[in-house]
Amino acid sequence: xxxxxxxxxxxxxxxxxxxxxxxxxxxxxxxxxxxxxxxxxxxxxxxxxxxxxxxxxxxxxxxxxxxxxxxxxxxxxxxxxxxxxxxxxxxxxxxxxxxxxxxxxxxxxxxxxxxxxxxxxxxxxxxxxxxxxxxxxxxxxxxxxxxxxxxxxxxxxxxxxxxxxxxxxxxxxxxxxxxxxxxxxxxxxxxxxxxxxxxxxxxxxxxxxxxxxxxxxxxxxxxxxxxxxxxxxxxxxxxxxxxxxxxxxxxxxxxxxxxxxxxxxxxxxxxxxxxxxxxxxxxxxxxxxxxxxxxxxxxxxxxxxxxxxxxxxxxxxxxxxxxxxxxxxxxxxxxxxxxxxxxxxxxxxxxxx
DNA sequence: AACACGGGGCA
DNA sequence: TGCCCAGTGTT
Numbered sequence: 001x002x003x004x005x006x007x008x009x010x011x012x013x014x015x016x017x018x019x020x021x022x023x024x025x026x027x028x029x030x031x032x033x034x035x036x037x038x039x040x041x042x043x044x045x046x047x048x049x050x051x052x053x054x055x056x057x058x059x060x061x062x063x064x065x066x067x068x069x070x071x072x073x074x075x076x077x078x079x080x081x082x083x084x085x086x087x088x089x090x091x092x093x094x095x096x097x098x099x100x101x102x103x104x105x106x107x108x109x110x111x112x113x114x115x116x117x118x119x120x121x122x123x124x125x126x127x128x129x130x131x132x133x134x135x136x137x138x139x140x141x142x143x144x145x146x147x148x149x150x151x152x153x154x155x156x157x158x159x160x161x162x163x164x165x166x167x168x169x170x171x172x173x174x175x176x177x178x179x180x181x182x183x184x185x186x187x188x189x190x191x192x193x194x195x196x197x198x199x200x201x202x203x204x205x206x207x208x209x210x211x212x213x214x215x216x217x218x219x220x221x222x223x224x225x226x227x228x229x230x231x232x233x234x235x236x237x238x239x240x241x242x243x244x245x246x247x248x249x250x251x252x253x254x255x256x257x258x259x260x261x262x263x264x265x266x267x268x269x270x271x272x273x274x275x276x277x278x279x280x281x282x283x284x285x286x287x288x289x290x291x292x293x294x295x296x297x298x299x300x301x302x303x304x305x306x307x308x309x310x311x312x313x314x315x316x317x318x319x320x321x322x323x324x325x326x327x328x329x330x331x332x333x334x335x336x337x338x339x340x341x342x343x344x345x346x347x348x349x350x351x352x353x
Numbered sequence: 354a355a356c357a358c359g360g361g362g363c364a
Numbered sequence: 365t366g367c368c369c370a371g372t373g374t375t
Contacts (some may be wrong), residue, residue: 038370043370161354303358
């Protein structure tokens with residue numbers, strides 16, 4: 001292939017982007033706060049998944065002050081099902097910092113915006129380029145895949161160091177006149193044309209500028225080493241109802257997996273059935289009488305899987321720990337729960353009390 | 354550098 | 365199943 005022609009590449013990419021871009025809710029605003037929210041939601045999460053969450057979230061928290069003042073439980077409930085829940089806690093921390101320190105104006109330099117909680121190198125560049133039109137790199141998985149092909153970069157994109165190679169590359173070729181369309185065009189291309197498997201090169205606007213296409217290597221890029229396998233954890237989960245038609249629930253620790261979310265009493269899986277009652281007694285101060293088997297569930301997280309058996313029955317409270325509460329059905333609807341618990345709760349409700 | 358951190362969609 | 369997704373924070 002000829003020398004890489006960045007002028008031609010920019011024009012082809014941006015012309016295509018402006019013509020073919022999808023209509024997405026966060027593309028109808030230039031409010032840096034809303035762009036910020038969208039970028040956080042989009043981390044490791046597909047566009048189609050994000051759309052309804054974004055609309056609901058902006059409706060609930062239309063301004064940066066609304067989010068700064070929100071109650072954490074309400075925030076988590078909005079985020080329920082999206083995953084990576086620390087994102088929303090960090091987002092609120094960042095937003096509060098902007099309200100307090102920057103007079104509610106999202107900073108427009110990389111140095112300042114990068115100090116905000118939850119704003120890493122990608123998100124900083126995305127907000128700066130999209131909301132402020134600054135020529136800053138925004139390197140995500142799409143950009144690494146697209147440019148590994150276009151520029152025939154054969155570094156392992158699983159390695160942290162490799163991101164810098166792509167940041168330098170973007171800094172070299174980014175369009176100074178429309179960095180927003182350039183960055184979004186790269187990502188849009190990665191999402192719709194230059195896909196991980198079977199890239200649609202015949203539809204690609206920058207096919208003529210693509211070294212991998214020229215070399216016939218588009219299916220061998222990017223280079224990426226494999227992840228390790230996830231470990232399994234085995235739990236029994238108990239839905240315990242008392243005489244006042246309340247259910248015992250527990251708020252998880254404020255750090256770690258599913259921090260601050262609510263779950264039903266859950267213990268490491270029991271080998272001998274007769275150990276159930278004393279364990280629930282000691283762990284939860286709960287006297288439990290098993291009535292129904294709600295079935296088995298497997299839930300896969302990014303780094304581990306939960307294999308769960310679930311049961312319902314009658315519970316008598318003795319001494320409930322600080323982290324636990326008896327909640328009515330209506331109250332349970334207001335509380336943020338991880339998807340595995342939602343599945344078990346749904347199974348219970350479908351069995352008709 | 355390696356790992357923790359969710360959940361869904363797709364080959 | 366395993367991979368991938370508009371990644372960041374912690375260790």
